[in-house]
Amino acid sequence: MEKLQRNERIAALIKILSDQPNQLFTFNYFVENFNCAKSTLSEDVELLKGIVEKFELGTIETVSGAAGGVKYIPVLGKEKVKTIVSNLCNSLSDSNRILSGGFLYMTDIIYNPTVVDNIGKIFAGQFINDDIDYVVTVETKGIPISMMTARYLNVPLIIVRRDSKVTEGSSVNINYVSASSRRIQTMSLSRRAIKKNSKVLFVDDFMKGGGTARGIIELMKEFESTVEGIAVLISTKEPSKKFINEYFSLMILNDVDEQQNIIDLKPGIKLD
Amino acid sequence: MEKLQRNERIAALIKILSDQPNQLFTFNYFVENFNCAKSTLSEDVELLKGIVEKFELGTIETVSGAAGGVKYIPVLGKEKVKTIVSNLCNSLSDSNRILSGGFLYMTDIIYNPTVVDNIGKIFAGQFINDDIDYVVTVETKGIPISMMTARYLNVPLIIVRRDSKVTEGSSVNINYVSASSRRIQTMSLSRRAIKKNSKVLFVDDFMKGGGTARGIIELMKEFESTVEGIAVLISTKEPSKKFINEYFSLMILNDVDEQQNIIDLKPGIKLD
Numbered sequence: 001m002e003k004l005q006r007n008e009r010i011a012a013l014i015k016i017l018s019d020q021p022n023q024l025f026t027f028n029y030f031v032e033n034f035n036c037a038k039s040t041l042s043e044d045v046e047l048l049k050g051i052v053e054k055f056e057l058g059t060i061e062t063v064s065g066a067a068g069g070v071k072y073i074p075v076l077g078k079e080k081v082k083t084i085v086s087n088l089c090n091s092l093s094d095s096n097r098i099l100s101g102g103f104l105y106m107t108d109i110i111y112n113p114t115v116v117d118n119i120g121k122i123f124a125g126q127f128i129n130d131d132i133d134y135v136v137t138v139e140t141k142g143i144p145i146s147m148m149t150a151r152y153l154n155v156p157l158i159i160v161r162r163d164s165k166v167t168e169g170s171s172v173n174i175n176y177v178s179a180s181s182r183r184i185q186t187m188s189l190s191r192r193a194i195k196k197n198s199k200v201l202f203v204d205d206f207m208k209g210g211g212t213a214r215g216i217i218e219l220m221k222e223f224e225s226t227v228e229g230i231a232v233l234i235s236t237k238e239p240s241k242k243f244i245n246e247y248f249s250l251m252i253l254n255d256v257d258e259q260q261n262i263i264d265l266k267p268g269i270k271l272d
Numbered sequence: 273m274e275k276l277q278r279n280e281r282i283a284a285l286i287k288i289l290s291d292q293p294n295q296l297f298t299f300n301y302f303v304e305n306f307n308c309a310k311s312t313l314s315e316d317v318e319l320l321k322g323i324v325e326k327f328e329l330g331t332i333e334t335v336s337g338a339a340g341g342v343k344y345i346p347v348l349g350k351e352k353v354k355t356i357v358s359n360l361c362n363s364l365s366d367s368n369r370i371l372s373g374g375f376l377y378m379t380d381i382i383y384n385p386t387v388v389d390n391i392g393k394i395f396a397g398q399f400i401n402d403d404i405d406y407v408v409t410v411e412t413k414g415i416p417i418s419m420m421t422a423r424y425l426n427v428p429l430i431i432v433r434r435d436s437k438v439t440e441g442s443s444v445n446i447n448y449v450s451a452s453s454r455r456i457q458t459m460s461l462s463r464r465a466i467k468k469n470s471k472v473l474f475v476d477d478f479m480k481g482g483g484t485a486r487g488i489i490e491l492m493k494e495f496e497s498t499v500e501g502i503a504v505l506i507s508t509k510e511p512s513k514k515f516i517n518e519y520f521s522l523m524i525l526n527d528v529d530e531q532q533n534i535i536d537l538k539p540g541i542k543l544d
Contacts (some may be wrong), residue, residue: 007279009290014283014377015290019329020386030417051283057291099441105464107440113423140431141439151385159383159412167413168379169371192377212426 001117002035009034009044014052017072022128022154026069045070056080074152075125084118085267089251092234095261097110102256104158104263110205110233111144119250120148123203123231126248127153130228133198134158136220138187138212142204145233149203156201160219164188179209179243187215189223197226207235207249210242217244235268273305281316282304286324289344291334294400294426298341317342328352341492346424347397348390356390357539361523364506367382367533374528382477382505383416391522392420393476395503396521399425402500405470406430408492410459410484414476417505421475431492436460440498451481451515459487461495470497479507479521482514491514507540 002239004012013030017023030041048194049060056077062070066257076084088109109115123145136158137146143159164171168190178185194200202216207230217227230247238255276284285302289295302313321332328349329527334342349354360381369377381387384444408430411417415431422429436443440462452456466472479502489499502519509526521540528535 007282007319008323008326010279011282011320012327012329015277015286015324015327015329018287018390043532047279048283051280051314052287054280055284057287058282101438103439103441104311105439105441105462107431107462108428111419111422113419113426113429118417120536140411140415141411143431144429146417147383147385147416147419150383151389156380157383157385157416159379159415159486161412166373167371167375167377169375169377190377190379193379216454218522241452254415267513 004034004036005195006044006047009036009041010048012073013044013048017070018058018074020153021058021072021074022064024069024071024264030113047243059098060245073128074121075128078123081122081125081269084122085250085269088115089265089267092251093265095262095263098256098258098261098263100258102258104253104256106205108143110141113144113217116144116148119145119233120150120152122250123149123150123248126231127201127229130201131199132201132228133225134194134200135203136160136200136216136227137203138162138216141206141232142267145254146203147200150230153201155184158193160216161188168192173220174215174219174222176215176218179211179214179239185211185215187219189219194223194225195221195222198223200225201229201231202227203231205233207232207242207247210244210247211241213247215242234265276306276308278316278319279349280322281308281313282320284362285316285320286344289326290330290340290346292426293330293344293346293424294340294396295489296335296343300476301341309482320475336475344391347400348393353394353420353541354543355524356394359536359544360387360541362525365535365537367535370402370528370530370533372530374530376525376528378477379511382413383419385416388420391417391520392422392424394502394522395421395473396424398503399473399501402473403471404473404500406466408432408471408472408488408499409475410434410488414505417477418475421473421503425473430461430465432488434458435459440465444491446487446491446494448490449483451483451486451511457483457487459491461491464496466497470495472497473501473503474499475503477505479504479514479519481485481511482516482519485519486515506537 010014059073134152138160170191171188172187235249249268252266252268331345407422410432442463443460445460506523507521524538524540526536
């Protein structure tokens with residue numbers, strides 16, 4: 001390839017890095033692809049660090065040493081996170097969303113790629129330093145946000161099923177008690193799905209009593225693995241005593257008042 | 273903001289555009305954010321077009337006129353598509369994947385964010401000019417690839433459920449016959465999910481007889497909407513006569529021979 005100009009290298013660099021977030025690329029990879037000196041590439045990377053910071057587009061990290069290289073970390077700036085959470089609270093508080101039984105219609109939001117992309121970035125940002133091996137979710141509504149979280153952490157997604165499937169081979173099944181309904185539910189995961197001694201992040205769209213999260217903790221024990229973190233889009237204020245103690249919740253649902261037609265939904269993170 | 277250098281503008285431009293694929297940004301948006309002249313921005317965009325083309329990273333499209341602007345189209349180059357499909361065929365043909373009953377274990381592949389991202393780009397590239405309003409899938413295994421297809425087409429994702437859920441309000445339910453098992457199955461979708469007169473793309477991971485696809489066509493009729501395209505990751509060679517005629521299939525499964533331990537999987541697109 002002919003010699004490239006600096007702006008060509010920088011544009012290709014940011015595109016390639018951010019297409020595979022949290023993936024380490026060696027300096028040699030770019031030196032060969034761009035046909036440039038290593039010192040030139042280092043200058044490009046330094047320049048790019050400044051640009052990405054200036055526009056709050058994430059972080060460029062360099063790792064030195066033999067196994068070193070450069071990677072893109074998609075952590076959003078605080079201001080962007082505030083705006084996203086505040087917009088989400090607003091759109092989800094629209095009283096037209098109230099369904100009979102006090103449920104909230106939200107699939108249009110949690111399946112919207114732009115929203116899902118943002119949530120994935122926020123969740124990944126929270127757990128980026130925790131050496132997560134897998135993102136785990138239970139079908140169905142939490143799958144899109146889990147997928148994007150997995151993408152930004154650059155780890156595989158695991159989808160736990162409600163019953164065992166012939167297309168997934170032999171499986172581990174557990175029964176657990178739903179905290180809210182007190183009913184016995186089943187979870188099933190293929191024996192092949194998770195390597196022993198893994199650290200997983202459990203992601204879901206909604207948490208009330210935390211029964212599902214506790215079920216996942218139990219299920220992971222069967223795979224000799226541990227739940228390192230729990231991230232949910234919305235958790236309910238009540239019951240305040242949940243089956244699990246530590247979790248990251250982007251929003252807190254205080255109340256859905258069907259008679260007054262009011263949804264009381266607040267950010268789960270500090271916005272000041 | 274102070275004046276930016278060209279390489280700063282170009283890096284920010286490609287990052288912002290490719291973070292929201294297929295989304296039109298006005299020239300003014302960047303002129304204001306970059307504090308530069310429109311003519312300068314036009315030069316930047318022209319430069320970027322060349323860079324993106326040179327590295328086969330997609331396409332930058334400009335739309336002229338009052339409602340004009342610039343957008344990023346994530347169409348992969350032919351060579352990249354060939355490599356992706358060929359690698360997929362190889363990894364899915366590993367005989368360790370054969371499950372009892374002649375099924376194929378593939379959730380590790382179809383839930384892998386990098387793979388899913390590539391498949392989403394390929395599917396979106398096939399239907400980018402078809403004015404798709406929604407990507408539709410049926411739970412569960414096709415959700416990740418559908419999510420990424422929706423992201424690259426920049427349209428909402430719709431997940432059809434196997435039964436109606438209290439969290440989705442009143443729903444339209446249909447019964448249909450599975451082509452392979454001849455059993456009656458149910459599909460359910462919230463009344464709120466789709467606007468009338470929409471064009472949808474149906475995406476799934478696997479197609480045998482095409483019963484599910486035909487079910488989706490029926491379901492969309494209930495929403496006065498039409499299935500403009502069907503994209504599946506793998507379709508089986510037999511039955512050659514399926515319930516639907518036109519579909520895009522990335523791979524064709526000719527046979528899974530449990531006794532000989534051989535998987536015969538071929539690209540569904542031309543690789544020469």
